[in-house]
Amino acid sequence: MAQLTLRIHRLLSEGVEAESPGLEEIPVSFSVGEDLKHVVRRLATDDHTVGSALYGTSGQTIRGGILVVFNDRIINRSEFATVAPQDGDEVTFLPMLDGG
Amino acid sequence: MGKILRVDLTRGSIVEEVLDPEIAERYVGGSGFGAEFLYREVLPGVEWDDPDNRIIMASGPLGGTVVSGTGTFCLVTKGPMTNQAVTTQANGFWGAFLRFAGYDALIIQGQSPRWVYLHIGEGTAELKDAASILGKDTWESEDAIREDLGETKMMSAFGIGPAGENLVRFAVVAGDHGHVCSKNGSGAVMGAKRLKAIAISRTKRSVPVFDNELLRAKAKELDHEAKTAKGGLLDKWGTGGLFSTYALAGTLPTRNYTTNIFPEHEGMNGEYLRSHFEHRNKACWGCSIRHTKYIKVTDGPYEGYEGEEPEYENMAAWGSVIGNTDAGGMVMLTNLADRLGMDANEAGWTIAWVLECYEKGILTRDDLDGLDMRWDNVEAVATMLEKISRREGVGDLLAEGVMRASAQVGGDAPSLGIYVMKGSTPRGHDHRAVWPEMLDTCVSATSTIQSGARLTSPALFGHPPVTDPFSPWEVAGANAKIDGWYVFLDSLGICRFITVHPQLTMDCVNAATGWDLSIADALIIGRRTINKLRVFNFRHGLDPALEVPSPRYGSTPTDGPAEGKSVAEHFEWMKSFYFELVGWDRNTGKPLAHTLESLGLAELVADLET
Numbered sequence: 171m172a173q174l175t176l177r178i179h180r181l182l183s184e185g186v187e188a189e190s191p192g193l194e195e196i197p198v199s200f201s202v203g204e205d206l207k208h209v210v211r212r213l214a215t216d217d218h219t220v221g222s223a224l225y226g227t228s229g230q231t232i233r234g235g236i237l238v239v240f241n242d243r244i245i246n247r248s249e250f251a252t253v254a255p256q257d258g259d260e261v262t263f264l265p266m267l268d269g270g
Numbered sequence: 271m272g273k274i275l276r277v278d279l280t281r282g283s284i285v286e287e288v289l290d291p292e293i294a295e296r297y298v299g300g301s302g303f304g305a306e307f308l309y310r311e312v313l314p315g316v317e318w319d320d321p322d323n324r325i326i327m328a329s330g331p332l333g334g335t336v337v338s339g340t341g342t343f344c345l346v347t348k349g350p351m352t353n354q355a356v357t358t359q360a361n362g363f364w365g366a367f368l369r370f371a372g373y374d375a376l377i378i379q380g381q382s383p384r385w386v387y388l389h390i391g392e393g394t395a396e397l398k399d400a401a402s403i404l405g406k407d408t409w410e411s412e413d414a415i416r417e418d419l420g421e422t423k424m425m426s427a428f429g430i431g432p433a434g435e436n437l438v439r440f441a442v443v444a445g446d447h448g449h450v451c452s453k454n455g456s457g458a459v460m461g462a463k464r465l466k467a468i469a470i471s472r473t474k475r476s477v478p479v480f481d482n483e484l485l486r487a488k489a490k491e492l493d494h495e496a497k498t499a500k501g502g503l504l505d506k507w508g509t510g511g512l513f514s515t516y517a518l519a520g521t522l523p524t525r526n527y528t529t530n531i532f533p534e535h536e537g538m539n540g541e542y543l544r545s546h547f548e549h550r551n552k553a554c555w556g557c558s559i560r561h562t563k564y565i566k567v568t569d570g571p572y573e574g575y576e577g578e579e580p581e582y583e584n585m586a587a588w589g590s591v592i593g594n595t596d597a598g599g600m601v602m603l604t605n606l607a608d609r610l611g612m613d614a615n616e617a618g619w620t621i622a623w624v625l626e627c628y629e630k631g632i633l634t635r636d637d638l639d640g641l642d643m644r645w646d647n648v649e650a651v652a653t654m655l656e657k658i659s660r661r662e663g664v665g666d667l668l669a670e671g672v673m674r675a676s677a678q679v680g681g682d683a684p685s686l687g688i689y690v691m692k693g694s695t696p697r698g699h700d701h702r703a704v705w706p707e708m709l710d711t712c713v714s715a716t717s718t719i720q721s722g723a724r725l726t727s728p729a730l731f732g733h734p735p736v737t738d739p740f741s742p743w744e745v746a747g748a749n750a751k752i753d754g755w756y757v758f759l760d761s762l763g764i765c766r767f768i769t770v771h772p773q774l775t776m777d778c779v780n781a782a783t784g785w786d787l788s789i790a791d792a793l794i795i796g797r798r799t800i801n802k803l804r805v806f807n808f809r810h811g812l813d814p815a816l817e818v819p820s821p822r823y824g825s826t827p828t829d830g831p832a833e834g835k836s837v838a839e840h841f842e843w844m845k846s847f848y849f850e851l852v853g854w855d856r857n858t859g860k861p862l863a864h865t866l867e868s869l870g871l872a873e874l875v876a877d878l879e880t
Contacts, residue, residue, distance in 0.1 A: 179515060181500050192514065192541070234735025235727065237519050244520060244703070244831045246738055264519050266739060 299330025304346020333763025341555025429467025431611025510540025530830020587618025754796025
């Protein structure tokens with residue numbers, strides 16, 4: 171089994187208090203050859219908090235307003251099914267929002 | 271019945287006027303009032319520094335009420351960066367105090383023969399000699415005016431620093447120790463009028479509202495929403511709480527857009543500032559969030575420096591944009607620029623352009639009055655800001671802003687600058703990874719962000735969220751769908767950070783006024799203001815071909831999260847599609863006759879044709 175690091179911005183989790191405005195890191199094991207879509211989907215099924223943060227109530231597709239960064243590159247959600255992660259990769263989910 | 275205070279600086283006259291109730295209903299306040307009076311009174315041919323230009327400063331129906339953050343006001347004028355309209359708002363106390371003095375708006379016209387400041391008190395308004403406060407920075411001016419008046423109670427003063435006095439094109443109107451009307455050189459307009467500041471003493475009056483009990487109840491609900499929005503991040507970390515998020519998303523502007531990577535972000539962000547440096551509250555009028563703070567640097571080269579805590583825009587300008595990695599230096603430069611009275615965004619882009627030109631040998635040490643303008647040389651940047659504010663040496667060139675300065679230098683220099691080709695200033699993000707805001711910045715009639723599609727969840731308006739931030743189709747659609755909302759908010763006299771819930775915001779407006787406005791009505795009112803300003807701009811020389819990013823601003827990132835995302839190849843289509851969606855001619859960008867008629871602006875159709 172290989173392992174990637176999934177990082178979710180805390181603001182994506184419903185009702186969370188921003189004790190820290192940063193990222194929550196979750197190590198995820200996967201089989202080499204498995205595509206990113208299935209890896210994330212599987213984690214979301216196993217972990218309700220992750221599922222709620224990324225898929226919302228629909229549960230079918232990553233909800234809108236979320237930016238996906240794979241190995242420091244923004245990717246389109248349509249690329250999800252074509253990206254085959256390798257051991258040590260990182261995928262980060264960020265909110266699309268603004269500041270001051 | 272509302273009242274306007276009109277000040278003619280040429281004549282030295284001050285008169286009260288009754289506000290036409292129809293204007294109040296059609297434009298509500300703030301930016302709307304400004305657009306209406308600017309359109310009526312500043313005719314084509316009047317330049318930004320002409321005595322016939324106007325400065326309109328207005329609160330709105332929520333100003334000074336029990337609703338949080340209602341010290342806000344909006345300033346509207348014709349500004350020097352674009353020589354077109356600008357609406358720019360500031361928080362603090364001034365807007366509330368204007369209403370406590372009995373006025374909804376202040377209109378300033380003419381040009382004083384000598385430097386003056388305006389003082390508004392309990393039933394009084396008076397022009398006072400400002401000779402003794404000339405040359406003082408924006409903070410010192412406030413203190414000097416208080417001393418001059420012998421004012422011991424609450425007072426709010428907004429005015430200009432040395433940059434405004436010397437007509438720096440990106441000078442601001444600043445007040446309440448750190449709040450700023452930042453865009454399109456409103457401070458230079460005030461300087462051209464020889465008006466140093468406008469001070470308002472807190473009077474004993476309160477603001478009349480239609481249903482006080484209902485307003486209190488709705489204000490409490492809205493306050494709760496604002497406090498808990500984004501997990502309470504604003505309350506805990508200020509706007510700097512998102513600094514690192516932007517770095518991860520590729521939207522943190524770094525070294526004049528030469529890179530998309532800023533690894534030092536964790537030593538500069540809001541969490542770092544509040545956990546490492548001393549800070550204390552610095553609230554605006556009636557605000558329970560108090561996201562702004564005073565700060566004291568407790569380590570590094572600027573240990574002991576005290577001032578306002580940088581907001582995100584300052585952090586970007588005086589951190590990543592100029593390649594500075596020292597948080598204390600960022601605090602110092604933030605305060606210096608604010609005190610000198612210049613826009614952090616434009617000043618940051620201008621300095622960053624100088625730094626890159628110096629690195630590339632386009633500008634030499636001799637060209638820069640002997641300053642060693644290396645990336646990260648905070649002291650050299652500070653000296654240069656001082657020179658700009660006084661238009662001293664090379665500062666005179668840089669006081670024109672990056673677009674004009676780079677054109678004068680010539681060669682490759684213009685291709686390195688961050689600006690919109692019509693002269694307006696982007697905010698402190700790398701918009702190559704935020705296409706909605708780049709489009710908004712380029713086509714805005716307000717000289718700053720106008721639709722703010724990225725700022726508010728589309729779900730609050732019943733729209734689906736953006737799924738692909740690099741889809742021209744989605745970007746144009748998202749901007750068009752909520753166009754008007756942000757301009758409407760700027761008509762209310764309330765901070766944008768409070769109005770996080772559209773329906774509760776409308777509930778407050780209706781409780782305060784007795785109106786029965788819906789969100790849809792609000793969008794129409796906002797669009798009325800936008801279209802009025804758009805027609806104003808066309809009458810004052812707007813060329814839609816210039817509503818595009820400069821070559822560097824619209825370039826493709828060569829590294830970082832947004833590497834390879836090319837906005838340039840989509841921009842013209844995206845702009846045309848946006849024009850079409852908001853009822854403007856797809857090619858010329860002019861509002862169509864039926865668009866103006868549907869907004870109750872039929873009288874502008876003929877104006878647009880002449």
